[in-house]
Amino acid sequence: MPGSEPRIMFVTRKWAPAVGGMETYSLRLTEALAAIEPVEVVALRGKANGMPPGVIALLTFPFRVLTRFLSRKIAPDILHVGDMALWPVGLLALLGVRTKVALSAHGTDVAYHRRGGLKGALYGAYLRLGAKLLGKATVIANSHATSEVLRETGWDRSVVVPLATDLAGPAPDGSHNGRILFVGRLVERKGCGWFVREVLPLIDEGVILDVAGTGWDTGEQSAIDHPRVNFLGSLHGEDLIDAYRNAMCVIVPNIATQSGEYEGFGLVAPEAAACGAYVLTANRDGLRDAIIAGKTGHLVEAGDSKAWAEAIMNCTALAKGDRIDFLTQSVETARQVYSWDRVARETTDAYGIHP
Numbered sequence: 001m002p003g004s005e006p007r008i009m010f011v012t013r014k015w016a017p018a019v020g021g022m023e024t025y026s027l028r029l030t031e032a033l034a035a036i037e038p039v040e041v042v043a044l045r046g047k048a049n050g051m052p053p054g055v056i057a058l059l060t061f062p063f064r065v066l067t068r069f070l071s072r073k074i075a076p077d078i079l080h081v082g083d084m085a086l087w088p089v090g091l092l093a094l095l096g097v098r099t100k101v102a103l104s105a106h107g108t109d110v111a112y113h114r115r116g117g118l119k120g121a122l123y124g125a126y127l128r129l130g131a132k133l134l135g136k137a138t139v140i141a142n143s144h145a146t147s148e149v150l151r152e153t154g155w156d157r158s159v160v161v162p163l164a165t166d167l168a169g170p171a172p173d174g175s176h177n178g179r180i181l182f183v184g185r186l187v188e189r190k191g192c193g194w195f196v197r198e199v200l201p202l203i204d205e206g207v208i209l210d211v212a213g214t215g216w217d218t219g220e221q222s223a224i225d226h227p228r229v230n231f232l233g234s235l236h237g238e239d240l241i242d243a244y245r246n247a248m249c250v251i252v253p254n255i256a257t258q259s260g261e262y263e264g265f266g267l268v269a270p271e272a273a274a275c276g277a278y279v280l281t282a283n284r285d286g287l288r289d290a291i292i293a294g295k296t297g298h299l300v301e302a303g304d305s306k307a308w309a310e311a312i313m314n315c316t317a318l319a320k321g322d323r324i325d326f327l328t329q330s331v332e333t334a335r336q337v338y339s340w341d342r343v344a345r346e347t348t349d350a351y352g353i354h355p
Contacts, residue, residue, distance in 0.1 A: 005072055006038035007353065011065050011089050012082030013058060018046020021267060022106055025163065026082050032344035037353075040076070042068050065089055075099045078351045084109040084155075087130035090137055101137035102351060105158065107264025107286075110141075110149050114260035127153035140350050142265040143286030149262065159350040162289045164340045165271035169241045172276040172327035174320040180209045180312065181247035181277075183235070183268050186216030186223065189261045191253035191282065193223040195308070199253070200228055202309035204316075212243060244275035249315045252290075254282040255303050266290040273297055273334035276327050278318075280311050296334045 010030050014022035023046065033039045044053050044061045053061075069075075075096025081089045081103045093099040113124030131154030139158040141147040147158040184190050192211060200209060211223065212232040224231050235243055244250060250272040254263050262285040269281045269290035279297030281287045291297045301307045318326075336342075 005074055005076070006040040007077040008033065008037055008039045008080060008351070009042065009069070009072075009076040009078065010039050010080045010082065011042045011086065013044040013053070013061055013086055014082055015043035015045050017048055017050060018052045019050040020052075022083060022109075025104070025106070028164070028166065028340045029343060029347065032340040033347065035341075036344055036348055040068075062089060066092065069095065077353050078102055080104070080351075084127065084130070084139075084150075087127070087134060090130075090134045100351065100353075101134055102347075103134075103137055103139050105139050105141045105146050105150055105155075105264075107142070107146065107262070110146055110153075110264070111260070111262055113153060114149075114262075116259075124153055127155070131155045138350055138352075140347060143289040145262055145284075145286040145288070146264050159346075160289065161343055161346045161350065162338070163265050163267060163270070164338045164343045165267060165274050165334075166340070167241055167244075167271040167275050168331075168335060169245050169275040172245070172324055172331060174324040174327070175246075176248040176278075176323075177246045178207065178248050179230075179246075180207060181212065181243055181250045182209060182253075183212045183240070183243070183250065183272070184252070186211070186213050186220040188217055188219060189254055189257045189259075189263065191255040191302075193220040194255050194303070195251060195253045196223040196226050196229060198305040199308045199312075200226070202305060203312050207248075207312075207316075210243070210247065212240070241275045244272045244277040247277055249312060250277040250279050251308075251312075252279070252281040252287060253300075253302075253308065254284055254287060256284070263287055269297060270334050270338035273330050274338060276331050278315055278323065278327060279330075280308070280315070292333060292337065296330045296337075 012026040014026050030039050030041050046052050069092045079093050079099050079101050084105050090101040093101045113120045139155050141158045141160050142163050150158050182192050210230045212235045214234045252269050265286040272279050273296040281291045282302040283299040284302040293299045300311045
């Protein structure tokens with residue numbers, strides 16, 4: 001009805017100007033949802049310097065959400081909570097007879113219990129409590145891997161909706177700089193250090209690995225210090241698009257770790273493909289949903305150095321015409337499949353409401 005309150009209330013503690021994947025998800029999803037159905041957003045803004053909000057702001061945010069929920073004339077049909085750590089907000093649905101709860105599941109917010117120790121155990125108990133109290137809630141997982149991890153703490157009602165990217169570049173022309181590119185945080189599970197130690201020695205010694213990333217684990221420092229590694233720092237916008245397009249190939253070489261951490265999705269894979277990059281991705285975790293094998297890139301067995309070396313050699317041997325044909329198809333497919341319009345449509349389908 002004209003002038004009525006939106007049927008969807010989206011609640012998130014991850015919002016601009018804070019910078020991060022969950023912030024981008026919240027912003028872009030709500031924008032795309034608004035093109036289908038009006039959305040009321042209750043968001044906790046980040047700090048002006050790009051950092052997340054402070055502790056006091058986080059602690060008082062639930063009261064702000066409660067106030068807004070109670071001030072509505074009619075309870076929302078859908079109460080969408082932006083990440084699993086915020087699940088108690090979903091209990092507000094008990095105040096609205098017709099309100100359904102949806103929660104988004106990303107990565108660390110789902111798997112922190114795997115880290116062990118007291119904090120991991122407490123967080124696991126926290127998620128299991130949520131699963132019992134919100135047993136009828138629908139969880140929107142960003143990958144099949146995330147859906148599987150959710151079941152470890154009792155969240156059985158999940159729908160997989162892979163993420164999207166806004167990045168795009170000019171049509172591929174088949175040229176490249178002869179270098180390999182890694183983009184991402186330098187943490188063990190993302191495999192950059194492993195690639196430098198185990199794969200780089202198996203390929204032509206003239207090939208350089210460009211690394212664009214920040215925030216590394218101590219054990220990953222060797223990757224930066226290696227003579228065949230060129231550290232670019234953090235790249236954004238046109239600089240990142242150009243780096244993707246100019247690389248001989250972009251690698252996403254995630255590996256298994258003792259900590260049990262996993263890749264919830266792996267946004268580098270679809271954004272690189274959408275920019276015209278030749279993408280090689282580890283065949284594990286959420287990366288299987290971040291790539292369409294043979295169309296937007298290639299899956300390579302995780303932790304298999306010989307398989308990775310062979311995949312890179314196949315890339316170097318690709319004729320220019322064949323490279324252009326593959327990348328042209330890859331760009332078109334990536335932009336169609338990994339779009340926010342698609343994410344919004346699948347999200348509203350998960351809600352189970354109709355215009």
